[in-house]
Amino acid sequence: MTAQTGLHVVVIGSGAVGTVSAIECLRAGHRVTVVDPGSPGGEQASSYGNAGWLSSHSVIPPAEPGMWKRVPSFLLDPLGPLSIRWAYLPKVMPWLTRFLLAASTTPRIERTARALRTLLVDAPKLHATLAEEAGVPQLVERRGVLHVYPDRAAFEREARSWEIRRRVGVTWLELSADELRQREPTLHRRYTFGLVVEEAGHCRDPGGYVAALSDLAQARGAARIATRATGFRLERGRLAAVTTEQGEIPCDRAVVAAGARSKPLAASLGDPLPLESERGYHVMVTGAEAGPRTPVMASDAKMIVNFMNGGLRAAGQVEFAGLAAAPNWKRAEILRDHLISMFPELPNPIPADRLKVWLGHRPSMPDGRPCIGTARKTTDVVYAFGHGHVGLVGSARTGRLVAQLVGGATPEIPLAPFDPRRFL
Ligand SMILES: Cc1cc2nc3c(=O)[nH]c(=O)nc-3n(C[C@H](O)[C@H](O)[C@H](O)COP(=O)(O)OP(=O)(O)OC[C@H]3O[C@@H](n4cnc5c(N)ncnc54)[C@H](O)[C@@H]3O)c2cc1C
Helix, strand or coil, rough: CCCCCEEEEEEEEEHHHHHHHHHHHHHCCCEEEECCCCCCCCCCCCCHHCCEECCCCCCCCCCCCCCCHHHHHHHHHHCCCCCHHHHHHHHHHHHHHHEEEEEEEHHHHHHHHHHHHHHHHCCCHHHHHHHHHHCCHEEEEECCCEEEECCHHHCCCCHHHHHHHHHHCCCEEEHHHHHHHHHCCCCCCCCCCCEEECCCCEECHHHHHHHHHHHHHHCCEEEECCCCCCEEEEEEEEEEEEHHHHHHHHEEEEEEEEECCCCCHHHCCCCCCEEEEEEEEEEECCCCCCCCCCEEEEECCCCEEEEEEEEEHHHHHHHCCCCCCCCCHHHHHHHHHHHHHHHHCCCCCCHHHHEEEEEEEEEECCCCCEEEECCCCCCEEEEEECCCHHHHHHHHHHHHHHHHHHHHCCCCCCCCCHHHHHHH
């Protein structure tokens, strides 16, 4: 098929995925309008407050074999690293069942890992190029990331995941207690084993990065309309317009990249896709006295810690409570307490005026793989949502794939593992 150019594409959502999709559609010669009631990469977007990891090795889905046995503790310990609010249990149960089943065996996990690897493999490089184009090269660093464990035995308890990573081509360096100490002098000495994944990178300000990418898109001709998309108008099976709270926008193609809020848009086209919010939190400390030289994931706290431009950020936690429930800021306090315990040179307590907290919604599919493909009713609507824990890192290739789907070109990686129809 010959790739088409010169179409009018409406991109719904200006988080990382929508914004990179807009840039790639412009690059392919299309006219682009981006709609979002919020600002690009603003606090409403998951892309704003994430941990900033550009981790091409993040290929393991969050669930694991046998995890179903821990569901009671997810309900009973509301402050554990993964929790489910009681009131939300009936609603999340069907999704949760699929989530647990999708990772119930090693071959299932490996299938997802192989697919995610194709999406993420050179993401740090792709992001470095995008950041360069947007005039913010300093926001993307490629210095590797560090995973730390209390001891080798703790690492070996995660051996299955690392073995799958090895099989899909991830390599790493192991650090002894001494090497870890030299590399991270302010890290608590209870961590005696580390791994460095050198291929990974990180972003020093995900919200600022997305805002800069949005400026780039606008400088290249994208229009931006501050409104909420409500659905689509089809005529004889073809897309005629995206409907919004401010009226219709006539167009040839649409891209649904509304993150965790994409579900009703897909449902309006007859695609009831199982998208759930995996709520996560961050805490930021300004003027931090200590912290990691390399972005670090603590295996015991299940938390990522990085220096960002605005301060030291600790991000993590998974909470199932839906899009509407109020934040439980105790979860951010847990992150703060873990942070102090990881870096004992931080003041305890940290003065409140040096702390900032945030709640975000990871847009998650039960199998840990995003939906990248077209709607059943019309191939004029492209879905690009559901990136869960890897939406920042995964946005670079997703944007390219979106432009390929929009223009009818052959996608650069096989899209079967990401096909929305796998759930329908
Ligand atoms: C605590 C935490 C840590 C994380 N750490 C990492 C990490 O280190 N690395 C990584 O790769 N990922 C990480 N993630 C995941 C990552 O943040 C998300 O996967 C990613 O940001 C999703 O991007 P998105 O563009 O799909 O959605 P979003 O960034 O949420 O953007 C969606 C946009 O759509 C808009 N929107 C919603 N509804 C509509 C509508 N109807 N019409 C128009 N616009 C609409 C919203 O206003 C929003 O701006 C983390 C997430 C959390 C919560």
